[in-house]
Amino acid sequence: MNTLKNIFGLLLMTTLIFTSCTKSDDGENPTFEAPSQEEFNALFEEALINNTQNFQFNAEDGWINLTSDNGVSIGINSSCLTLNGDPVTGTVDLEYIELFDKGSMLTTNKPTMGIMPNGDKALLISGGEFFIEATQNGTPLDISCDIQLGIPSELTGGIDNDMILWTGTIDEDGNLAWEEDERDGANGEGGIFFEGNLYYAFLDNFGWTNVDRFYNDPREKTTILVDAPEGYDNTNCNIYLSYDGEDNALAYLDTYDSNTGLFSEHYGQIPIGLECHVIFVTEENGNYKYAIKGVTIAENETITFTENETSVVTESQLVNIINNLP
Known part of the structure; x- marks a missing residue:
């Protein structure tokens, strides 16, 4: 009897293994593939x-006033617009982007990292963060005088007199960093001044511009390392830091060691004892796959993410999730 039971058990196990392998072969339990x-x-x-x-106006209209969705x-x-050095006439198309919250900064990969x-x-x-570009028939235009932005301070958490202008530079990998605009902004010429509940910013060119100041924390600083799930590297995922209490900022770990498989900020600028959330982001089937860990920064800490900690959401869902972080 025991022999018959053993034979029956072996046959059952063999059947289950065969069935499992068949499902995998049929694609019902597909193997994991990291995104390209x-x-x-x-x-x-x-x-x-x-x-x-998107806006349109006529180049012969002179001074153009536009208002964004958020009231900027x-x-x-328009008389300052040129194409190959010649004044522009006719219809002009204007593309404009404004990012005020860390959720939108993350989903567009536009973190707030300034070059020291x-x-x-x-x-x-x-x-x-602002992007402005004027084109005519798809060809980018130049401008020879300042573009003026009036930014309601309610969008920025109030007036901060330490804010200055920064220019966005995008590297060969498509990542954005910010360089201080070194023009003299004492009287608002090419810089910023404050009046009432508005920031007035004067931009001397098209492209990415940011109204910012460096984060200030007196605590000792450290470097952290982050280990992404298996199959991910700096080509198909990003690691961000959301500092608790800072709604209009997003840090980015911009270096990756292919030997160790670890991401790092590597500049040693993260305060020890800082409460923050580390965010892993990648792609799955046209949506965002992410994981978040709340941490208190310790010296030379390594933070590890695993595949089973991830979830898949839409762009709008991820924006809300990130904006609801502390």
Whole structure:
């Protein structure tokens, strides 16, 4: 009898193993495949399109006043627009993006990392990230005088007199960092001044601009390392830091060691004892796959994410999740 039971049990186990393998072969339990770099970057490109506002005006109209969805006023002297050095006539198309919250900064991959005088990068507290480009028949135009922005301070958490202008530079990998605009802004010429509940910013060119200041924390600083799930590297995922209490800022771990498989900020600018949330983001089937860990920063800490900690959400869902972090 025991022999018959053993034979029956062996046959049952063999059947289960065969069935499991068959399901896998039929695709019912597909094996994991990490996204390509193109699939990952397509998420950010789509998010930028979703955040783009489009305007049209006539180049002969002179001073143009436009108002964004969030109430930012955009002033442009259309007579200053040129194409290959020649004045522009006819219809002009204007693309405009404004990012005020860390959720939208994350889904568009536009973190607030400022380049320090020594070349290192550190977190910026943002009063708004802006992209402006004027085109005619798809060809980018130049401008010879300032573009004026009037930014309601209610969008930025109030007036901060330490805010200055920064210019966005995008590297060969498509990642954005911010360089201080070194023009003299004492009287608002090419800089910022404050009046009532508005920031007035004067931009001397098209492209990415940010109203920011460096994050200031007197505590000792450290470097942290983050280990992404198996199958991910700097081509198909990003690691961000959300500092608790800072709604208009998003840090980014911009270096990756292919030997160790670890991401790092590597500049040693993260305060020890800082309460923050570490965010892993990648792509799955055209949506965002993410995981978040709340941590208190310890010296030379390594934070590890695993695949079973991840969830898949839409762009709008992830924006809400990130904006609801402490």
